[in-house]
Amino acid sequence: MSHGVAWQIGGTAGEGLETAGELFAQALASAGQQPTTGRDFPSRIRGGDTTYTVRLTPGGHLAPAAFTDIALAFNATVLPRMAARLAPDGLLLTDDGIEGGTPFPFTQLAADAGDKRSKNMVALGASAALLRAPTEPLRRLIVQRFQAKGEDVAQRNVDAFEAGHALATERFGPRHQLPDARTDRAHFLSGNQAFSLGALDAGCRTAAAYPITPASDILEFLTPRLASIGGTAVQMEDEMAALGVCIGAGFAGQRAVTATSGPGLSLMSEMIGLAEATETPVVIADCQRPGPSTGMPTKHGQEDVLAMCHGGHGEAVRIVLAPTDATDAHRTAVQAFDLADRFHCPVLVALDQQLSLMKQTVGALDARPAPHAPRPSGPATDAWSGSFAPYGDSGAAPEAKGRPGEPAGMHLANSTEHGPNGLTTEDPAVRTAMVQRRLDRLAAIPAATTDAVVVEGDGATALLSFGSTVGACREAAERNDGLRTVAVRLLHPFPTDAVDAALDGVDRVIIVEANATGQFETLLRANLPIHDRIVSVRRFDGNPITSDEILEAA
C-alpha cells in the first residue's frame, strides 16, 4: 500500500532531472501542497544514474516512499531500480527505445519543440497531466528558470511542457488525485538551508568550514550572505582549522558556526575537546552520512550519534541537539547558539543526509535568538591579579567573561586543567572541584533545553527516534492510530526525565534509527530501564527508513 502520491524521475546525471524535480515540487508547494523530495545520486560529478523523487502526503513529513506511483525513466540502466519501487498500480513511462515500461516519446516531443534537451520539461508536462496538478505555477516557474538564457529558450521549454501535458492527457488522463491538504507553509527548502537561515537569524557572524558532502552547501549558503552584512566566511585548509577559527571567534565574542560530516567530525574531535576545556561557545553541524572512513558520501545514515555525544578524550560539557525537519533545523540553529552562549560550551547539531539535502515545505521561520552572553562591566579586572575568577562559578551558571578589547574580565582560556582563575594547576582538590563543576553544568542542561523531547499522540506503542527519521515515525502514526511518536531533540546530555515522562503508559518502545548497532538505542538503554520493552528498527543500506518498515514492526 502506498501512502500519498510518489513521483520519480530517473536517468543519467546531467539530464536535468534535479531541475525538473525541483520545479515540480516548487509548483506543487505554491499550489498549497506539502511536497518532500528525495534524491539518490552517486558520488561523482558527471554521469551515473540518479533519481529525484517528489512525494505528496497529508502531513508532509520528511520520509521516502516505499513505492512509486508515477515514474519516468530516461535510460535503461536506471530502469530496474525504478521498476523495483513501482507500486502495483503504478505507471512507469520510458523514453523511446527503452524496453520495460510504457513508452512515451520524451526526447521526440522535446526535439519537435526545438531542443531535445528539453525532455525534462516534456516529463514535467506529462507528470502534471497524470497528477492533475495545476499547470499555471509550472509555466511560471519554467519561464523564471530559463528566461535568463533568452525568451526563445524559455518558450521552447514551455512548448516542451505543453507537448508532454497534451500527449499524456490524451493517452492516460489523470491517474491520481492530489491530497486535499492545503497548507499555509510558505517556504520550500532543505534542512541545510533552514539551518543556515537559523544561524543568520541567531546572529552568527563567522562561518568556517572545509568542503565535505553533504555539508558543503552550508558554507556556500552563508558566504555571500555574511559578506553582505559585515560577517566573515572562510574555507579553511582542513576541519581542525575550520573549527579552530570558530573557536577563536567564539572566544572573541562572536557567534560562529562550522559544518561537516563524519570524516570531518573525526578530525574535529580534539578541537571539540578544546572548546569544552576552555568553555568557548561554538556551533558545529554534523551532516551525517554512512561510515566508517569515506563510507558512502552521498548516502544517508545516522551513524555519528556516539561520536557526537562522546567522541574525543576526557569528560566535559558539550550539547548535542537533533532537529527533526527543516522547520526544526531553523529553530535548532537558533537554540544551539543560545545554549552555547548560555552554557559556554560547544553545541553539535546532528543533521543527516536526508534532512540536510532533501527539501520540504516549511512554515513561519520565526525563531528569535536570546541576547548574547553578558559581559563583566566596570573597572579593569583580570585573572592574574586575582580580581577576576572566570571559572569560579558553581557550574550551572557560568561566569561572564571579558572579550579582547574589554578591560574588565581579562583572562586566559586554557586547554590545560586550570583553577577558578584559569591558570594551570595540577592540585588534586582543585582538579576534583573543576570536574565536579563541569558535571554540575551538564546536569543543568536538559531542564534548560526547550523541547528536549517532543511527544505526539498517546498510544501505548511509542515510536522513539531522532533526526529526520522522526518524519517516517510521524508518517507511520498518521497511518495508524495507536502510535505515539517521541522525538528526542537533545541527545546529550541525555534528557532522562523528559524521555521517561514521554514513555509514561507505554508498553512497547519501537526505536527507529539509520545505523546498524543501535547507537541511539544505546543512549536509551544506558539511561532508562526499558530493556524488556524494546523493538529495534534499523536501516543502514544508505537509504532513509520508510513508514512502511516502521508499520511492519508496529
Next chain:
Amino acid sequence: MTERTWKDLQGKDPIWCPGCGDFAVLRAMQNAVVAEGLAPHDVVTVTGIGCSGTLTSSMRTYGYHAVHGRSLPVATGIKLASPDSTVLVAGGDGDGYGIGLGHFMHAARRNVDLCYVVMDNQVYGLTKGQTSPTTDPEMTTKASPLGPMANPVNPLELAMAAGASFIAQGFSGQAKQLTELVRAGIRHPGFAVINIQSPCVTYNHLNTYEWFREHVEDVTHDPADEAAAWAVVHDRSKVPTGIIRQVERPVFGGRARPDDSDGKDWAKPFEVRA
C-alpha cells in the same frame, strides 16, 4: 598614570629551565607590547602545546592556550572577529613546523594579520628530548638513536615558499634585536613570522648559545628584494638574523565592519507562493 613596563605584562612565573632561551622571547614580547603603547586588554596571546605553549600563563594579556599545532587557526578566528586586537601567536618548532605545519603554510599564504613568534630549539622539550622537524641530522635521542633520519626543515625557506609577507629571524642571545623584531612584526600588516633561535639548555647540546654566537650574522640586504631574501635563506653556513623579507600584500579580513543585518529577510528567496 605611571608608564607601563614589562612587569605589568608579567603573569605567572614561567616553568622553563634556568637558562632557557624562551625567557628572552617572553621578555621581548612584553617589551614590544609596552614599546608599541598597547594596552594589555587590546592584546591576545595564543599558544599551542610544548614548553612554548606555557607562555600564555606568563603573559598578562588576553590569552588562549590551544591544543598542539592549532594555535594559528584559533588566532585567525580571534583576529577576524576582533580586528582591532593585536594577536600574538607563540609556538615552538614541533608545534609550528611538525604537527601544525599545514596551518603555518596556509596562515602565511592567507596573510592574516598575526605576529607569529616561533621559539625554535631544534628539540621537543616538554616530552623530554625527542627530535623535532628542525633537529640537526647529527643529533641522537632515545627515540631516534640513529638521529632523525630526515633532513631538517628550514623554517625560513618554508615561510618564503608560502609567500609570508614578513619573515624575520632572531636569537635569544640578542635580546634588544628580538624586541625590535617583535615590534616590527606587530606593526606589519599581515602575517609576520619571526623564527627565534631559542636554545634548549637541557636537551640540545649541539645548538648551544655558544654555537649560535659563532653562526649568527645580521642580514644587510633589502627585505623587499625577493631574490636577495632567497639567497640569504638558502645559505646554510650561517644563521641569518634580522628582517629577511617584508612585502605588502592584501590582508585577509581587515578592519571591523558594522553589522548591517537590519531588515534582511533571509527567507524571502525561499517563498513559494506567487
